[in-house]
Amino acid sequence: MPELPEVETIRMQLEKYILGARIKKLEIRNKKYNLDPKHIIGQKIIGIRRFAKQLSIDLYNNYSIMIHVKMTGQLIYRGPKLKINNLSKKVIGGLDGKHTHVVFHLDNGDLYYNDVRQFGWIKIVNSEKILSDKHAPEPLKDLTLEYFSSLLSKSKRNIKVLLMDQSKIGGIGNIYANDALWLAKINPKRSSNLLNNQETKLLFDSIEKVLKSGLKFGGSSESSFVTPDGKEGEYQNHTLVYGHQGELCKYCKKTKFEKFFLGGRGTYWCKLCQI
Ligand SMILES: [Zn+2]
Numbered sequence: 001m002p003e004l005p006e007v008e009t010i011r012m013q014l015e016k017y018i019l020g021a022r023i024k025k026l027e028i029r030n031k032k033y034n035l036d037p038k039h040i041i042g043q044k045i046i047g048i049r050r051f052a053k054q055l056s057i058d059l060y061n062n063y064s065i066m067i068h069v070k071m072t073g074q075l076i077y078r079g080p081k082l083k084i085n086n087l088s089k090k091v092i093g094g095l096d097g098k099h100t101h102v103v104f105h106l107d108n109g110d111l112y113y114n115d116v117r118q119f120g121w122i123k124i125v126n127s128e129k130i131l132s133d134k135h136a137p138e139p140l141k142d143l144t145l146e147y148f149s150s151l152l153s154k155s156k157r158n159i160k161v162l163l164m165d166q167s168k169i170g171g172i173g174n175i176y177a178n179d180a181l182w183l184a185k186i187n188p189k190r191s192s193n194l195l196n197n198q199e200t201k202l203l204f205d206s207i208e209k210v211l212k213s214g215l216k217f218g219g220s221s222e223s224s225f226v227t228p229d230g231k232e233g234e235y236q237n238h239t240l241v242y243g244h245q246g247e248l249c250k251y252c253k254k255t256k257f258e259k260f261f262l263g264g265r266g267t268y269w270c271k272l273c274q275i
Contacts, residue, residue: 001071002053004138004171005214006225006233010075011050013228014057014111017077021045021106023059030101033113033122039063040124045106051135052170056127064127065104067113073120077228079109087230090221092116095230116224138170139207149200152192159195160188161263163207172207174265175220175235175242180206182241185251187274188267213238241268249273 002010022044026037040059047058055075057065067075076087076095093099095112102113102122113122137143151169155162163169163177172180181188183206186199195203219225219233222243226232236243240250245259249270259268 001173001223002069002219002225003173003176003214004052004140004211005176005217005235006219007050007053007055007069007171008215009219009227009233010069011048011055014048014055014075014077017079017081017109017228018045018057018106018111019048021108023104024107025105027103027105028101029103030118032118033102035102035122035124040065049130051130052138052166053173056130058127062127064125064130066123066125066130068121069115070117070119070121072117072224073113073115074224074226075228076112076114076226076230077109078112078230079106081108082229088221088226088232090224090226090232091230092224111228136166136168136170139172139211143169145201145204148204149197152195152200155192157192158188158262159186159190159192159203160265160267162192164263164265171211175222175239176207176210176214178242178266178268179210179240182251182269182274183209185273185275188262188269210240241270244268 023040043059043061045057046060049056055067074091099114099116100112101115104111137147160177160181163172184203186203214235217233217235217238220235221232222236241257244257245268247257249255249257251273255270255272257268257270259266
């Protein structure tokens with residue numbers, strides 16, 4: 001599932017391609033995405049925001065189109081600002097294809113919403129409601145070390161499971177949780193409240209490091225993530241521990257990374273370094 005760096009990469013590209021455009025027509029191809037065009041037709045796009053893994057396309061009339069791509073949702077733009085037509089093979093069915101469920105026709109091109117598994121959602125909401133909704137603090141934004149320390153000290157859950165709890169911290173998913181814990185040399189199964197101050201600070205910094213690295217490489221496309229220009233991210237070629245089971249640990253160079261399941265999610269670690 002796309003995490004903070006992937007959704008932020010989508011946001012930055014949408015800003016580049018559709019900010020200032022006007023919505024001319026809404027085409028719904030799948031009744032599951034039952035959107036009322038009344039508040040969006042003729043409206044100008046004045047902002048693109050991200051709240052953890054959710055995107056908000058803000059309109060001049062104070063309404064916003066909220067989108068969560070979940071597992072396999074893809075937002076792809078085509079228009080004069082983007083003439084290349086070579087799409088990633090991860091755009092299954094192509095454009096527009098059998099997995100294209102919604103098309104926003106703009107005055108400078110088209111924005112397609114594709115989703116193979118259809119877990120993603122799109123809603124039209126009042127922009128002010130988004131701000132009044134409670135959002136968990138996010139790394140690289142408003143997550144402070146003080147909040148992070150206090151959160152950890154109050155929880156006996158496995159640290160990795162806590163890091164991925166979107167109601168407590170926004171934007172960290174499985175790939176970056178795995179990499180941050182290896183970087184900080186912390187066992188993913190540790191009880192959160194048993195991390196000392198030094199470990200907590202190290203983990204906090206490691207989270208920022210791996211997310212920044214994810215952003216630098218345009219996100220991870222190990223599953224179905226593509227950016228609005230129809231290309232893939234590259235972080236999957238730069239992960240630290242995620243997906244590296246059987247390979248020698250780069251810290252100790254003695255033990256091979258192992259994989260197990262924690263909270264139902266693939267967990268990768270070095271049993272020698274991560275204590
Ligand atoms: Zn090691």
